[in-house]
Amino acid sequence: MKEAVKNRINITDKFWGRYLDIVSEQVIPYQWDALNDRLPNTSPSHAIENLKIAAGEAEGEFYGMVFQDSDVAKWLEAVAYSLEHKSDPELEKNADEVIDLLGRAQAEDGYLNTYYQVKEPGKRWTNVRDNHELYCAGHLIEAAVAYYHSTGKRKFLDIMIKYADHINDVFGNGENKIQGYPGHQEIELALIRLYEVTGDEKYLNLSKYFIDERGKQPHFFDTEKKKRNDSEPFWFHNDYAYHQAHKPVREQEEAVGHAVRATYMYSAMADLAARTGDESLVEATKKLWENVTQKQMYITGGIGSMAFGEAFSFDYDLPNDLSYTETCATIALAFWAKRMLNLEINSNYADILETALYNGSISGMNLDGKKFFYVNPLEVSPQTCEVRKDHEHVKPVRQPWFGCACCPPNIARLIASVGHYIYSQKEKNLFVHLYIGNETSFDIQGTQVQITQKTNYPWDGDVAIEVSPETEHTFTLAFRIPGWANRAIVKVNGEAIDHLPLTKNGYVYLDRTWAANDVVELSFPMEVERIQANPQVRNNVGKVALRRGPIVYCLEEVDNGPNLPGIILPRNAELHAKYEKDLLGGVVVVTGEAQRIEEENWENALYRPVEDKTKPIQMTAIPYYAWCNRKPGEMLVWMNESLN
Amino acid sequence: MKEAVKNRINITDKFWGRYLDIVSEQVIPYQWDALNDRLPNTSPSHAIENLKIAAGEAEGEFYGMVFQDSDVAKWLEAVAYSLEHKSDPELEKNADEVIDLLGRAQAEDGYLNTYYQVKEPGKRWTNVRDNHELYCAGHLIEAAVAYYHSTGKRKFLDIMIKYADHINDVFGNGENKIQGYPGHQEIELALIRLYEVTGDEKYLNLSKYFIDERGKQPHFFDTEKKKRNDSEPFWFHNDYAYHQAHKPVREQEEAVGHAVRATYMYSAMADLAARTGDESLVEATKKLWENVTQKQMYITGGIGSMAFGEAFSFDYDLPNDLSYTETCATIALAFWAKRMLNLEINSNYADILETALYNGSISGMNLDGKKFFYVNPLEVSPQTCEVRKDHEHVKPVRQPWFGCACCPPNIARLIASVGHYIYSQKEKNLFVHLYIGNETSFDIQGTQVQITQKTNYPWDGDVAIEVSPETEHTFTLAFRIPGWANRAIVKVNGEAIDHLPLTKNGYVYLDRTWAANDVVELSFPMEVERIQANPQVRNNVGKVALRRGPIVYCLEEVDNGPNLPGIILPRNAELHAKYEKDLLGGVVVVTGEAQRIEEENWENALYRPVEDKTKPIQMTAIPYYAWCNRKPGEMLVWMNESLN
Known part of the structure; x- marks a missing residue:
């Protein structure tokens, strides 16, 4: 067993220090209330209640997503990191109580999943494709490892070792074992963390097993489906690409399917590649990294451009307004980037890590830590989101909580552990x-x-x-x-x-x-850069995004008036960067003289021969991550540009 | 009764003559095969079979859409117009036989609707909101009037008079009558045609009743729903705006809901306004015309920018790639424009009529008359349509037939009657x-x-x-x-x-x-015009469309290579128009020197600081209506523009 507490890090950073404070003072208590169904006017979580029912300490039915346990896990993981940052005996006591509860809810044989324990006892491991048992186990393992590192307390770790051992008995090669793997990857990277802390190679091997087995024929999802008498075609084009299980991982060259599933898996692949030196895995992992970051990533570090399946689509398909770009997916990209740095030192990985951290991940949370975006597009027109069903996944303002509440605790654990990335x-x-x-x-x-x-x-x-x-x-x-x-x-x-x-x-x-x-x-002198996208990105030809250092900028209606696409930034316009200490928690804003197409002289015309009527306007751009913290309205990253 | 045949028109036009020939030689026989289920590899129609079953001359079940009868009606209407253009005794015999069959299928009391007669006898008029009885009746009436004008034969007209009289007995003010109106408008304008040919004011009055009653409280759709014990919320946001029944028509100022329903209703409103001189109706109709043509219409005359509900969305919301722009909706716009000219002579109406005729309607049919678009967007990337669910309504190539086959016979009847618009x-x-x-x-x-x-x-x-x-x-x-x-x-x-x-x-x-x-x-000297859109159209800022005379142009991949958004048209580039007799049935193409953003020197970058690397290319634009008649691929109307 490795020592619990390694190099402690004390974050003195103004930017991240504020975020860490918000996570410990605001987000963690808020999410604690959420897990205990104490938030008014939000979807109830029931996650703690599910555990109590599983432990036999409360009456009632299971409620919530099949992966509701993972919200508790991610909360505990965030608590663990937060306690590294600042001790908080009361919070630690709360966490210890939840851990005790987990222990009491755990079955004799180590199994621990409230959905199956409460709702479908006897049906464990019958739908590993859809029902997230291994996913929840993975999050609990990650939390247990983090809690051990942070507090030195072993109880949670022991609970999860017992569960992991049980899983190791259930899955793998060998008679009477399930030769399968999860529909939602997560346990693969968690098992490596468990291996790291325990030094027990069986966890590394089980992770490797899950990765190696994936996508082989005959297909586990087919076998499993047949066994449970399920003849429905799988809803995502009847294609296991959704789970990155369409072919063995070493044959995968393009990121496909559900972006979070994918990126958790790629993270585990990078981990395994770094630890085993398996050349074919190294190669596959790098190819996937290149595909994602060179062809399927927004400038904010957002990934997964399709709402359907919360998924990757295809190379260069990066629509700004329709994108899904789930907060969790950008967080997962940060996880992956960190692991790529373990595989190989190359600033490309750290650049992407930095992009993900300062833009598309923290954009998922209000500056006060009270509201969250699940979806982070690069262009938002509130009316479009309200009226058009094809945009209904885009919320023009952050929400207090979600029925599927994966993102809020995920952003909390990322921020609370930012010190681990440096x-x-x-x-x-x-x-x-x-x-x-x-x-x-x-x-x-x-x-x-x-x-x-x-x-x-x-x-x-x-x-x-x-x-x-x-x-x-x-x-x-x-x-x-x-x-x-x-x-x-x-x-x-x-x-x-x-x-x-x-x-x-x-x-x-x-x-x-x-x-x-x-x-x-x-x-590193920071200049305001005008960035253009590869011309194969259909939507961005003739447009520029502003970036300064790692920060991607956007225009907001509150600063620039409505109809943001009507603003045209001349190539030669001078741009000024200025720190505004009282704005949005203190940000550098970028200002300059832009042009706005005149709307006044159009009267009732919808189309007319070209005529150039623009008027100069003072343009103000703010950091993308901080948008929608004032008056809600339109937002735009990619601005129209003119060359003179 | 008016005389059957009024001023005959002989179309000698090369452009429309070719289309008329194709409709009579190709489309009408093809659709006849479709109605009789003789097309291989297409959704069966069963429309004629439904009539035979209703007439007791065949065994079997009703099959098809609830409005399957309307396909027969529109085919007969197209036949009627086609016979004006060119006599064809065999075709007329076929049509007479269908009319005889309609007569035999008609119930004793005049009712005629195969869905209810075959599938739900006894349930007539129980779901006028959804089940299209009045819609089908309207199309049959239109066809009957056209057939009478064209051939002088009264049989079809008499059948429909009998049905219309029955409808007049069923609907309207008065005890034991249904105080209601159709969920899909169409009969309103048909009744006016019936009034015109018979001179019988009861049809005008019934049409007026349907229009005046619409949207009043207590709401007919609610009453009707209650009566049939239906407690489901209506699928379109539970909002009767889908049917333009959210408020009385005179209070409607913006086009909303299903675009074809809307535009058929606006056509009837224009007809009634012209005939009754009702000032409030004149005003409402003009307001709606202004809203549609000044705020919700594509440059091609396409209307209805949302797939969900095949509907209007909101002012200036005109995305080029997501648009629905159903062929039938543009056809309906032509119907409406023609009726606005009866209300008031103003070239604005005829300009829109011309736009609709030469662009967004005929784009719905291949040049050979064998394949059809239901949806007519202004930008198509085939891969996007294949992969992205938000684009799945857009087919990158025309289809041989549709399960919901409203568009093919509609375009046939429009073309065959083009002489009526001059x-x-x-x-x-x-x-x-x-x-x-x-x-x-x-x-x-x-x-x-x-x-x-x-x-x-x-x-x-x-x-x-x-x-x-x-x-x-x-x-x-x-x-x-x-x-x-x-x-x-x-x-x-x-x-x-x-x-x-x-x-x-x-x-x-x-x-x-x-x-x-x-x-x-x-x-009228025709020059190639660069057209820009009102800057409130978010997607078109910095873009131009090319138009010459009434023809809107587009770029196709087959002429310009892939990634059409990468082409930038300099404002000062000379554009040349040239008639190419052997291309696409003879078209004027527009060529010029444009710039293409270099894709070669990007290597693996997805984003980078701005740098201008373009290369000159020869650009070729073809008429929008003729796109996708060669090698399938990308298409684009709104091109990126540079000012130098």
Whole structure:
């Protein structure tokens, strides 16, 4: 067993510190109320009640999604990370009580799933394709591992070890075992975390089994279906591509189907590839990464452009207004990116991680932590969402809770664990992937090294990293040059160095003997960039998006008036970035003189010969993640552009 | 009773002549096979079989849509018009046999609807909201009137008079009558045609009753629903706006709901307004006309931008790729426009009529008359239609037939009756609305006047109208100056006249004494116009459509390669129009040098800072109506534009 608490990290960052505070002060208590059905005017969760019923401590019926347990798991995981950030005895007591309840609800043999225990006893594992038992188990395992790391308490971990052992008895090769795998991936990556903390290879092997078995013929979903006398064609075009089970994972070259399922699986593939060195898996994982990030990803890190199936569609199909881009999918992209960095150090992975963190994931939550988007499109016209059924999945304002409440606790656990994304360590290399103010320490080949990052990121690109080994020590500090940074300046103890010869795959490798209070200063000048999309993205030809550092910008009606597509940004318009401390929790806004097509002189014409009547307007763009925190209205990322 | 055959018209036009030939030689026989279930690999119609079963001459069950009878009706109506164009004894014999069959299927009391007669006897008129009895009756009445005008035979008319009388007994104010109206409007305009041919005011009054009663409280659909113990909320947002029955018609200011239902009703409103002079109805009809044509109409004359409910959505919501724009809806727009011209002479109505005729209606049929579009979007990417459920209503190629086969016979009857749209007459005014080669004659205040139009329209705008009264006669020839014609030249017997002082609401009123072989020559120079959309149309900012005369152009992949949005048309690019006799049955193509964003140098980037890399390409645009008659692929009407 690994020690419970490894390198603690203290987030001192203004940007993420605020988010962490909101998660611990607002989101976690709010979601606790939600799980206990104490929120007015929202879909009830019933998740805690289901556990009580399963434990025999309450009467009643199971209520909620078949995966309702996972909301409890994700909440516990968020609590675990939050407790790393700030101790909170009362919260920890709550969590301990939930864990005790989980223990009491657990069946003798280790099984733990309130849907089947309460609603369909005797039917366990009969519909692994649809009914999320392994998915819920995965989330509970992740939470248990996190709680152990955070608190050092083993109880939850032991509960989940017992369950995992049971699952290991039920699934796998061998007589009387189910040769199958989950319809919603998640347990694969959870089992690797369980392996990491326990060192027990059977969990690694079971994860590997689930991945290797997937998509083989004869098809498990067919066999399982037949066994339960189900003759219905599967609702998603009768195609197991929805579950990424249409063919073995090593033969998959394009991301297809449900985006969260897919990306959880790709994360597990990256984990397994990094741990096993399996070349065919490495190759498949990289191919899928390239497909997603080079052909199916929005500029915000949003993925999954179709509402039907919450799914990937096809290369370059990235409509701005119809997109699904589920909050959970962008979160999953961050999970995946982090794991790709374990597989291979390349700034491309960290760039995407950064994009996902600062844009399409946190856009899923109001700045006050009280409301959530499930769907994060890049263009919203409220009237369109209200009237058009093809846009009904797009809510023009964040919602207090959801019947399918996967996103709110997922964003909570991501934010609460943001400290886990900043560094990674491999032998004598300490990698800095993200620039987030924090204090932490690492054991580098036996020497304790204190690391302190100071930065005002993402609003400016100056970063100071203080490196203080307890005694002088030679090792490599490898830090990322962000893809957007064109003229990076690197100084060591005040002296500029030429970092280009030290750079490999976007990381600068500073191999030197470090002494106490050494300081590396990085300067990544942030300019407002006009970004264009690959011309194969049908909807974005003639349009630009604004980006500054890692932040993608958008226009909102509240700043720019209605009909945002009527605004045209001239290529030569000067753009100004200015920090507004009182706006949206403190953001850099981008302003400039744009043109607006005159609507006044159209009278009653719907079509007419071309005529150029525009008028100058002052345009204001705000960070995408912060949209819809003032007066609701239209929003637009990709702006029309003119070349003069 | 009016005389059966009024002014015959002989279409000598090359453009419409070809279409008329195709309708009589191809479409009508093809649809006859369809109605008789003799088409391979298509949804069976069963429409004739249903009639035989109703007549007791065949065994079996009713099959098809609840409005399957209307396909027979529309076919008969098309046959009627086609027989005006070209006699065809065999076809007429077929039609007579169908009419005999209708007579034998008709119930004792006049009722005639195979769905209820065969499938739900005893349930007549229990669900007038959904089950299309009055709709089918309307189509049969229209067909009967047309057949009487065309052939002089009364049998069909008598059958329908009997049915109409029965309907008049069933519906209306008065005890034991149903105080209701149809869920799908159509009978309203049909009854006016029946009134016109019979002179019997009860039909006019019944039509007026249906229109006036609509949308009143307590709501007929609620009452009717209660009576049949139906407690289901209505599927379209539980809102009778779907049927334009959400409020009385005079209070309706915006087009809402199912576009064909709406436009058939607006047509009837225009008819009634013209005949009754009812000011409130005139005003409501004009308001709705303005709303549709100034805020909810595509440049092709397509209307109804939503697949859900085949419906109007809201002002300026005109997405190019998601649009429904049903063929029948554009046909209905032509019906309505024609009736607006009866209400008031204004070239605006005829311009829209012309737009609908030359673009969004005939686009519904392949040039060979063998395949049909139900949905006519302005931008098609086949892969999008295949993969994305939100686009599944869009078929990237025309289909041989449909389970709901309303469009094919509707386009047939429109084309076959195109001669009815060219002129109208009011007292001593003879109005020329459309420029289509033809020979016909009118009785103008007792003098027979021969009219011959010669033109190569729509490919050039030169028109010669020969006016030959049997004896010298003073009357007014009033002809339209098309809205697109900027520099019209008008000559009378070779001499140019200043037509501006003679122009009112877009029509030139030539009031003179006409003698044999007088010739009016019109010249409307056709230039390729770059059209832009009102900037409130979100999707079209920065885009242009090409139009020449009445013809809207599009780009096709077969001419321009894939990824059509990657083509950018510079504002200053010269555009050339050239007649290609061997292309697509003979069309003017528009060519010019455009720019294409380079796709080659993007390598694997999905997003990058702006950089202008375009290459010149030769662009070819073809008439929209003719798209998808060669190799299937992408299509695009609204092109990206650059200002230099």
